[in-house]
Amino acid sequence: MIVTGVDKVKFVDYTKSNDFYLFEVGKYKCGPGYSYGPIVRTRTIFHYVLSGKGHLVIGDKRFDIHEHQGFLIPARVKAYYEADTEEPWEYAWIHVDGPRTLELFASAGITLENPIYNPVSDSSMVYECIAEIFRNSDRECFCYAKVYEFFDYLIATSENQVKNDVDPRLAYVKSAISFIRLKYSEPIGVEEIAAACGLNRSYLTRLFKHATGYTPQAYLASYRIKKASELLLETSETINSIAFLVGYSDSFTFSKAFKRYRNESPSDYRKKLGKG
Structure with missing residues (x-):
């Protein structure tokens, strides 16, 4: 584990699943106006906002995001995000990639065009899955199962869930x-x-x-x-x-x-x- 101030992150390299790969999980409490980017990431990353607010910019679109929402930054896309100056956000993140990653996010209605996760019911389990992966990052099998649970909760609670496309294998x-x-x-x-x-x-x-x-x-x-x-x-x-x-x-x-x-x-x- 690497800790820098209030930044906590764990790195793994789990690539056995045929659906997704897991590389990193972490949590960060930002200072006022903290920003990141513009940057083009090599892997897809999802942030879940625990408290506070901020905004994301992808292309020429700005998205304002607050507590309990989340945002996706697909791989190979230029993005910039910034914490609010008065109520800076604290977020958890998960770096995932692999064959079906974007498809699974799309089942929750989370895409490049609409990168915001907006839950319509309790989304605490989305964060808890990320936290469990962080706490058990040395246990590859357990982490794979938790990523699957993460996607299942994400899809089940999303306002933009694509009901007809939800993979029954998740259930x-x-x-x-x-x-x-x-x-x-x-x-x-x-x-x-x-x-x-x-x-x-x-x-x-x-x-x-x-x-x-x-x-x-x-x-x-x-x-x-x-x-x-x-x-x-x-x-x-x-x-x-x-x-x-x-x-x-x-x-x-x-x-x-x-x-x-x-x-x-x-x-x-x-x-x-x-x-x-």
Whole structure:
């Protein structure tokens, strides 16, 4: 992580998905009149405004933007943006690119001609997805799934949603992720996840891997290790107890899986953090 004043950013290079690539997430609290550009970016970037206001200029068009709105800067397009002098904005951003990135933004009605995201309902989950990617930037599988959720929330809440063009795969992937997050502590597998989504196992696996670069089983394992890591850090539960709490039938299988993802045992991870 690089921190400069109130600027926080994390860089990654995740390009396994067939739909989108992820390169960077960050957050910035601007000073009065802070500006950026004119600049032509090599990758698409989306900003979500947390507070304050400012404006974006693309070509000869100016767009005034305020809290809870967002704006897109497509790759290879000259753009300039500036914070308000009295109420400067604070925003989070995500650098994405890849085969279907512009198509997915277009499903939310966000295009070069109309680069503004204007939500008609609670858009807090759009920011939360970016924040989760920032907090878990070292976990590639988790980040892919979160980018898919990001697009799903963006489309669902956008005033300019193109209803007929919304890809149904977004809903399937979101359903699979939601089921995993709800049931990860139980002895579930791909069959149960697929049944919950109303799909057969092979189709869900193909769909999920196309979208995220990983299988549903890999995401389930990754999510279990994430929750286990939190329990190791935040509680005094035994290793054996944590294994059961995150869906493993025994501590040996859990420890083996944990070491595969974290490159250290659960007990070593806890000791390293001063919790042992």
